Amino acid sequence: MPDIEDGKVRSELLLQHKAFIGECHIFDGSSLLLPHKLLLPKTELVSLLKNQVVKLTIEFISELSPNSPDCLRYYNILFRRILKQMNLKQVGRNYYNKQEATEFFDHKLVIWPGYVTSILEYETSITLCADVNHKLLRMQTAYDLITGLRDPQTRKEDVEQVSKELIGSIVFTLYNNKTYRVDAINWEDNPRTKFKKSGGAEITFVDYYREVCNLLFQYV
Numbered sequence: 001m002p003d004i005e006d007g008k009v010r011s012e013l014l015l016q017h018k019a020f021i022g023e024c025h026i027f028d029g030s031s032l033l034l035p036h037k038l039l040l041p042k043t044e045l046v047s048l049l050k051n052q053v054v055k056l057t058i059e060f061i062s063e064l065s066p067n068s069p070d071c072l073r074y075y076n077i078l079f080r081r082i083l084k085q086m087n088l089k090q091v092g093r094n095y096y097n098k099q100e101a102t103e104f105f106d107h108k109l110v111i112w113p114g115y116v117t118s119i120l121e122y123e124t125s126i127t128l129c130a131d132v133n134h135k136l137l138r139m140q141t142a143y144d145l146i147t148g149l150r151d152p153q154t155r156k157e158d159v160e161q162v163s164k165e166l167i168g169s170i171v172f173t174l175y176n177n178k179t180y181r182v183d184a185i186n187w188e189d190n191p192r193t194k195f196k197k198s199g200g201a202e203i204t205f206v207d208y209y210r211e212v213c214n215l216l217f218q219y220v
Contacts, residue, residue, distance in 0.1 A: 001054070001055045001057075002054065002199065003198075004049070004054065005198065006212075007028075007029030009049065010027075010029050010030075011027055011029065013047040013049060013054055013056060014027055014032070014047075014056065016047045016048070017045050017047070017056070020045070021034060021038075021058075022034065022035070022036065026074050026077050026078055026081075028073075028074075028077050031061075032058060033064065033074050037060065037063075038058065038060065041059065041060040042057065042058070042059045042060070043057070043058045043059075044056070044057050044058075045057075045058065050211075072119055072120065072121065072126065075119045075126070076117075076118065076119050079117055079119060079128070080095070080117075083095040083115070083117070087099070088114065088115075089112075089177050090177055091112075091114075091135055091172075091177050091178075091179065092179065094114055094115065094116050094117075094133055094135075095114050095115055095117075096112035096113065096114030096133075096134075096135050097112060097113050097114060098112055100112075100113050101113075103139070105139075108138060108139040108140050109136060109137070109138060109139065110136075110137050110138075110139055111134050111135065111136055111137075112134065112135040112137065113132070113133075113134055114132075114133045114134065114135060115130055115131065115132060115133060116129075116130070116131045116132075116133045117129065117130045117131075137172055142166060142171055142182075145162070145165055145166065146162055146166075149161050149162050149165070159187060162185070163185055166182045166185065167182050167183065167184065167185065168181070168182065168183075169181075169182050170182075175213055175215055176213065189205075190205075191204065191205045191206045192204050192205070192206060193205060195208075
């Protein structure tokens with residue numbers, strides 16, 4: 001309390017109590033797996049999020065047996081954690097090696113090598129499937145595309161042409177390694193426009209990215 005939607009932030013709040021839960025644990029954003037049982041069936045902890053007090057409640061649900069189907073989910077979480085410790089970057093469900101990227105400047109493209117992994121049941125045991133996967137990215141940003149279509153006389157964007165180029169495409173944000181599909185462009189709003197967060201509070205896009213994503217940029 002209050003509710004935090006971001007799984008990464010949830011993990012950071014829980015890690016403030018690593019001395020209590022122990023070094024060895026698996027957390028997927030909602031379920032916590034421990035090798036030992038806590039003293040109390042229900043434990044309340046207090047964490048800090050940018051000077052805001054957040055209460056965490058950990059409640060015992062069940063004991064996980066070795067042959068439980070839920071074990072596969074935790075095995076996959078554990079393996080993804082290993083890939084992350086290898087400094088691979090997560091994009092979607094897969095992990096890629098940004099340091100070993102191959103750049104093609106003539107075509108303005110870059111390729112990230114990576115892996116697709118999954119742990120599944122196979123006959124009487126479990127099996128690890130690992131396959132090579134590559135992520136193809138354009139070096140050109142959405143901003144580069146928009147400025148390239150700007151009229152040099154009026155310094156205004158060709159709205160129709162920009163919409164034709166961007167709508168329906170997939171964009172990739174480097175600060176969180178996530179992909180998004182462009183379904184529409186709102187030409188009325190700007191980074192100073194306010195919107196309502198899940199809690200009902202209003203915030204500008206500039207302040208949101210500064211507060212949530214820890215990004216600082218200049219808007220003119």
